[in-house]
Amino acid sequence: MIEIIISSSVLIFLLCVLRLVLKRKISCRLQYALWLLVVLRLIIPNIPIYDVQPAIDNPYNVMNAFYMIRNQINSTKHKPDDTKVEGITASKYNGVLETPAKDDSNLNIKAKEEINRVYIIRLIWFLGIFLIAVWIIFVNTRFIKQLLNNRTLVKIENYRLPVYVVEHLSSPCLYGILGKQAVYITPDVLNDKQQLKHVLVHEFCHYKQLDYLWAVVRCILVSIYWFNPFIWIAAILSKRDCELACDELVIKNLGQEERINYGNTLIALIIKEAKTPNYLSLGTTMVESKKSIKERIKMIAMRPKMLLITFIGTLAIIVVIVAVTFITTRPENNQVVINIEGLSEDAIKKDVISVKWTRDDMILAPDFSELYYASDDYIIFKVNLGLFIYDINANKIIRSLDLESIQCQYAEGDNYCAINVSEDGDSVYLRPISKEMMYVYVIQDNILYYQPFHLEVMADIEMFNDFTDTTHLDVKSDGAICGRIVELKDNETSKIKYGYLSIKPQYRLKDLRYITGKEEIFLFTEENQ
Structure with a gap:
């Protein structure tokens, strides 16, 4: 979601700049068509090009810059240190860190606060979608009722769309659902043959451009991304460009000799400020206020022509914009190239440091030992030394992770490390609760990833429980x-x-067992060293 928001905002900004720089230098229809890029950016994910052969690097993607800056900030902010952490006993006993009993009350409070914060944000977002959608439906339903209750059919020969005259209509428009579009005009337009001709051609050009469909898409996207001011800017400017493109097509159909007369028709139909923003209307009103029509009159009067070199330059700029906002770069060696649940695109590979021990009589702290996952095939557990994966069928430890090397060895305090395992037992998620970063350990591939922590992403993962x-x-x-x-x-x-860890009263490493049913497995033996 964050990628779409950032990249679409950058895209809209670039299109606004391009619109300003190329004003009256490119075709109005091309200018209008550029907004299709925004629609595509909002409804489709990034286009990965690293699977294309030969592979293409795209170091200029806007998200690369975002991730680079964020990673630099996070790496500086969350740089591991070797200082003491409150709540951890600093004494060493036979090389093993001792810890007092856990008190998870504060941790649960912090976790609940984070979850509540995410839910509140989501609730506000959905509430905004609901309110904007209700508003759009209300104003359009009210307008439809006005049209249906006051319309009178007018027979126009050789015209493909039905035409109705409506009393008290502020502006001629094209309105209707798919397959039932109709043109609605005012009594004054009906009584003026020239204005009627211009209006009918104008609204039919809207029909040919499928502007009634783009109006629906615009309203849907504004409802979903209501919190992003760039989306509102895009909605307003795309509606203006819609009318400019339609004017250009009208003059093309009527001929250049009708250019001045058509401009006079627009001036004659100028209305006061509309009560409802026209970019939230499902119809295509022909004219609006004096301010909005000023640009259209200038375009008609100037008769701008697009030079071939301008067209080629515009296409080159569009290619660059697409590359910057759409196409995902090929990951570097330390970036993610596989699909793992909960793994973000900006995750970085870290070295996996396995646990080494030379003595099986080392003393363990029972309250520091924990079972995180168990099946008939293997178990995942933690002791003072680190995190271990024990293969029950092979009767040996097949993977281990030194938690101290990633600052995840703490059992409580501000740097307490929360550890969860995916429901299928494939991935382990480790996060010191005071940090905004976390680790994802992929067991089968023995790969460790370092990435930002996103509670809303982790909340969607089915954890072993x-x-x-x-x-x-x-x-x-x-x-x-x-x-x-x-x-x-x-x-x-x-x-x-039932399966559980048990340690004999001597509390030595070799005394730690996994008991399941009648089976007893000693986890640390000479063969495992």
Whole structure:
């Protein structure tokens, strides 16, 4: 979402600059067509070109600059340090960091505050969409009722659209849903043959340009992206360019000799300021206020012609704009090239430092040991030394991650590291709660990524949560149970069994076991060193 907002805003800004620089130098229809780029940018994702062979690098994409700046800020702001953290006992016992008992009350409060903040933002966004949509529906429904209740059919020979005259209509317009469009005119226009001719040609040109469809698209996008002022600017300017393009097409159909007369018709139909912004109307009103029609009269009077060199230069600029705002660069070696749930495009690869230990009699702190995932194939758990993945079928540790190397070793305090595992057990998400950055560890590929933390993204990921309340279980162990208990289904008996970590009273590394049903697995043996 952030990519679409930033890139579309930059795109709109560049188009506004281009519109100003090339004013009266390019075709009005080309100027109008440029807004199609904004529509495409808002409804489609980035175009990846790194899968195209041969690969093409695009270092000028606007999001690359954004990510580079953000990463520099985050790397400076969240640079790891070796200072003491409040809540951690600094003493070492046999090389093992001791920790006091956890108090998760403050952590839960912080997590709830973050979740509430995200929900409030989402609620405001959806509420804005609802209110803008209701407003658009209301004003258009009211206008439709006015047209239907006051219209009288007028027979116009050799004209493809039905024409109605409507009393008290402020301006002629094309209005109607797909397949039922009609032209609505005022009694004054009906009584003036020249104005009637100009109006009918003008509204039919709107019909040929499919402007009634673009009006719907404009209203939908304004409703969705109501919070972005650039979208409102685009809506206003695209509506103006819509009329300019239509005027150009009208003069092309009528002939240059009708140019002055057509301009006089526009002046004669000038209305006061509309009560409702016309860019939120599903109809195409022919004229508006004096201020809005001034530019149209100038364009008609000047008869601008687009030179070939101007056309070629404009196309070159458009290519550059598309490259800057649409096309995603090919990732560098330390950037993400695979699709992993929760992994952002600006994630950076980090070196995986495995845990090394030479003694199996090292003392463990039971309250620092925790089980995060368990299945019939492998378990994911943490002890003082780091994070481990134990393959039950192979009876050995197959992966390990030194948590101290990434400042994720703390069990409580301001730098407490929250650890979650995806429901399928493929990825581990680690985040010190005081930081705005996090790590994603992909187990199968043994790859570690470093990226910004986005709560709304993480909230959408299904995490492993098959834990059960230990107070209601008759779990017997000749040692201390470490952390949570997982509820598993026995494949042979289809009965429920439980898996948990347990350590004997000596609290040595070699005494740590994983117990599931009747099976007892010692996790740290000489073979695992």
